[in-house]
Amino acid sequence: MQEFDLRELRYFLAAAEELNLSRAAERLGISQPPLSRAIRQMERRLGAPLFHRSHNSIRLTPAGDTLLSEARKVLDAAAAASRRTRRAGRAAPALTITAAPGHGTRLLRRIADAYARLPGAARTDIAVTGYRAQEAALRSGEADLALLSTPFDTEGLRVRPLCSEERVAAVPAGHRLAGCTALRCADLAGEPLPRWPGDTEATRRYWSGRDRAATAAGADAAHGPLVHDISQVIEVVGLGQAVALVPRHVAGANPRPDVVYVPVADASAHRTVLAWPEGPTGPAVDLFVRTAAGLFAAGPATGHGPDSDSGPGAVAGPV
Template sequence: MGMEDFDLRELRYFLAVSDELNFSRAAERLGISQPPLSRAVRRMERRLGGPLFLRERNALRLTAAGSTLRDEALKVLEVASAAAHRTRRAAEGAERLTVTAAPGLGIQLLRRIIETYAALPDACEADIAVSGCGSQDDAVRSGRADLAVLSTPYADAGLEIRPLWSEERVAALPAGHRLARRGLLRCRDLAGEAFPVWPGVSGQARRYWTGLDTAADVDGGGRPGPSVYDMSQLIEVIALGQAVALLPRHMAERNPRVDVAYVPVADADPFSAVLAWPQGPAEPAVELFVETAADLFEAPQTADARPSA
């Protein structure tokens, strides 16, 4: 029994129920009545030979089979969405690329690549889409963008990756902090400190930004500090003594403050930026863009070779 045994409508029905864990709410979300939704899920279960949900009193829970189907269905719908996006763009006629990155270093790297790419005789139009932090990989997988600059931590499933940039991370500390005058720190030195909370980030991202991704000997890691939504707010809570943070060196250099000290952290995973595009055969325009980036960044560049703002 394979995914070809389900149509996209059934998969969307199933995902709505798996999100809501309630048939009534899922039906309302889908804009249909509950009976056809329940029948569709039961048909899927009959074809699979087992239940997708445990139906408990006034509650639903995904079975092991249901969890597996949810993971696979998300992939199928992602691929279908990407195919639709790319087909519509092909139907529009003139070939053009959409490339995306978050504000800051990612956009600078893209501009540098495009300046060289645009001068090539076989280049097509390339549009830069400025996107929010952490959304670039989804933009490529869904077909909203052809290529993206991703920064650590990122999910590379289904993507081809070309390294562009790498640099160390530093601890950002209030100037009066007990560690501020040290010449070098380790992640364990920051154990128990308050770290800013970025609402909505993944567990992987939280571990990276608090140094727990490589510091296995740090018991418990940092404690939650104030919620922050942008870099200026982050620097202010550090200056006020409300938190500490691990930052890429280029962000520290762009935010010099007399009330904030920046100290290198020897064992923190480096910050890196990569160019990403979908796995599989690439369109000629994408191949040329990647080749251009490869020529410009033969080895991942570091802060010593930073592009100008």
Template structure:
């Protein structure tokens, strides 16, 4: 049987858009094109495969088993091509630049410190700092929008390499009138059965970490936490706790920066720590990226910071 003609990157972009939106009209809007040519392109892909990527009815579009299996590979291919284009464009500039990203908080503070030190080195390129949102950093490194990122636990390791810069213990944030505030020693098992906030876009492993059911806990990860409200930033999380809607495991540094009369912070003896890391693309060989990483690791010798 002859090999099938390879998909074009354009076709994979179309497929990913429809797979993520589960709507041809929304995907077409996202791609900035009309719906009919998008539908034709997907049908052409299916004809070449000899199988359907999507099931369609009058109410919805959903992925077939083949479509599900193709999606991750298609994303990786699209990200890889975008990454090559973006990094080549930056390297071709008259004055080469490096893009570094982090979310607000301790990560941006560390990043600013590293950038100041890096830019003081002879021949170092200009660094553009991009403040990114929750869970955006690893995607930006993989698809080339950023060359390096400072991020914290938990994070997806796929497609990136990391070096640890700092390790912080985690504490539990409790409403001031919660019965657990009377306990002098707490473990993850003591938190079982309590509602905990769910971070937006969390994977099962993220939820296990956030609830103390990861490898650092004696509680089995598959037991599952009691789901509290969904949150998207630390300020929202602390408000949820203060209102008595949930308790939360948080980095000790976040507790230290947010003393409040309506929240009590308590150590949790067996909670796995919060790590802050520097991340860069897997297999990257660019000298300025390696130099930036080396600057970061020389400034921040990884050690556990006790609460």
């Protein structure tokens, strides 16, 4: 059977997202008849309809739902390959590396400075990005490497551990937990906790301290305010709107009279890693990874690549 080409997948994606062939054709900058023909040709090759059609609307069939998910992956991978290839073909090679502001960029600057002193080092462009945008930049091909910290998904990535630290509870001064010398994750049950954009069940469990098997049971945290960065987390805690689990370095960088930081004995650690996409890497990436490993006495690289030392899984991105 003839495989799809990228043009056909773009045509299908527009129709599937718009669920209106006229709007899809307008979005693609073509007339409707060639779009309709292309979709009919795809359906004939597949032997299955992609859309249920009525007089004035279309909706996806089960086969169409499947192709929608797969088409997005293929088109994203093609775009990422194009970006990486263009960067690799530059006359003066450069690495684009991304990290979250604050702790992440400080660590990255330390690595980049050491790397720049080495013979043959490429120019480094550091991109400061928001919550969990680092992982997305790697997958889209917009960055060659990224500093990630828990929680993130290792699927399709290789990672080099850099450092790990305990998490503490940030609670409002005067809160019932503020006078404790130590807490356990179960003590936070029922307390309002900050919500992050794009939260999943895995990330909610991490931020609420329910990501370890021993602490996963128990009541869900109450919904607290939506936050976009760590400074907002500390503000909502200070206002008495939430409690939060934060890395130890956040406590050190944010001493406040309205916030008390209490150790949490059984909270999972906050880990920071250097990450890059699976697959072949150039000498510039290899040298940068070796530089980071030397500075932080890191363990072996992990991920899903052919020379990885551990298997897949979600590790408990970025603060």
